[in-house]
Amino acid sequence: MEFLDVLKALGDENRIRIINLLRQEALCVCELEVILNLSQSNASRHVTKLKNAKLIIGEKKAQWIYYRLDRNILEKFSFLNALFHEDLTRLQQCQADLLQLKKHKESGIGCEELTENKTMRL
Amino acid sequence: MEFLDVLKALGDENRIRIINLLRQEALCVCELEVILNLSQSNASRHVTKLKNAKLIIGEKKAQWIYYRLDRNILEKFSFLNALFHEDLTRLQQCQADLLQLKKHKESGIGCEELTENKTMRL
DNA sequence: TGATTATATGCAATTTTACTCATTTACGTC
């Protein structure tokens, strides 16, 4: 059942935290890596698992791949709406992670901003 | 997070099938065993896991323990309502299991009925 | 009391999952 793949993909703390961040905005692996303090390969593997479960999709932009929630699956399994938009928002860890995300974005050391700054400096 | 325990408990086919049956009515381990064709210890272990995640509670009656969904958790995590009452009902396997449950109940060889018949025969 | 039934659990085997390290592939900059 693909339904079970979805549930299995959700049964991991790191992947729940990733989902929570992507709920807010599209992010690439290197950003998830920093915000959640995961190793590169570990972050990538969790993202791959979420992608295989069709919970997220990635869009390539230059050398980055921006991952975001896939709306198709939200329509397919109605429990995901409640899970993502209600239950997740109440979790302490998820709230803390969103703060980290905000900090990270404001710090201006995001992967893309860095490149843009480099470019601007030329 | 107890939230994660719930998600992990749901990430298994046998446990989803158990949940699906208990959605319909309270059942004891020996009935789940027959309907889902699981070994006794395996059925018991899955039930224990669901119980630990507080998804189900058991009520002892004579030598049986009747397990049913715990309404408290449904109020705590809103996604469970949609999951149990919408998404589960659409799964082929779950629909088939409900038919099996019906058959099992009608057959009159349920654990309690058997005892009742025995009693009546006396 | 002794036999039967329902349930839980200790132990061990097997499978699955998560993780790290090192490497590869792809894209972009100099």
Place this chain on the structure above:
DNA sequence: GACGTAAATGAGTAAAATTGCATATAATCA
């Protein structure tokens, strides 16, 4: 083309989960 960064993946390991078999406990019945 050489170098640097992003992302994926192969290999290996450690931890966790699933399961079966045998046994233990508790309740019921004869």
